[in-house]
Amino acid sequence: MTREHFDGIAQDYDDQDKVDRARQIADAVRAAVPLTGREGLLEYGAGTGLVAQALQGAVGRLTLADSSSGMRQVAERKVADGALPEGTRVWDLDLTDPEVTLPEENFDLVVSSLVLHHIPDLAPVLAGLHRLLVPGGHLAVADLDSDDGRFHAHLHDFDGHDGFDRHGLARQLRAAGFTDVTVDDCTTLVKHGEVFAVFLAVARR
Structure with a gap:
């Protein structure tokens, strides 16, 4: 799936199902990570920053990173309209790009929601996320359980993962340098009339 695909759906992305799912993921992050509000x-x-939006107030400064210009435009409009806090930053950052220059800043918490299954080669992305965390910082990844290709069956050009085996993803996180890896049930989503399970993997740098 290309950036152009996400550019094309950005303006109508925030339907109620996605908003509700983002809140459920944010609740799971709050339960799994000891947050101080700073x-x-x-x-x-x-994308449009739905999980960060649901976490505002439970954490400090927000930074949203996405490679889709359409999604970033919607996120920037949310900041301007006050749906996201003043001072929220929106970055163009693609860790799949071998030429990418990582920001100098490090973060206490990195979250991603239904992102990793779009990335064919996870190793450089996990390594980049590891480097973006402060020592002791947490990564929280919400994504799909293995589904034998049913979730993306309607997309002829999908080249990512058909969900993840939880134990396999935990091994990849440890190989990237993460510790204290846990993977637990998080929420579900419905597509093509079928219910798909979403897990939350949490790990520490």
């Missing part, structure tokens, strides 16, 4: 948060592959 954490610098990066939402990677943020």
Whole structure:
């Protein structure tokens, strides 16, 4: 799936199902990560920033990173309209790009929601997320359980993962340098009339 695909759906992205799911994921992050309200948060592959939006007030400054210009435009409009806090930053950041220059800043918490299954080669992205965290900082990843290709069956050009085996993803997180990895049930979503399970993987740098 290309950036152009996400550019094309950005303006109508925030339907009620996605808003509700983002709140459920944010609730799971709050339950799994000891938050003080001062954490610098990066939402990677943020889209329009729904999870960060649901976490505002539970963390400190928000930074949203996405490679889709259409999604970033919607996120920037949310900041201007007050749906996201003043001072929220919106970055163009793609850790799949081998030429990417990582920001100098480090974060206390990095979250991503239904992002990693779009990325064929996870290793450089997980390594980049690890480097973006402060020592002791947390990564929280919400994504799909393995589904034998049913979730993306309608997309002829999908080249990502058909969900994840939880144990396999935990091994990849440990290989990237993360510790204290846990993977637990988080929420569900319905597509093509079928219910798909979403887990939350939490790990520490």
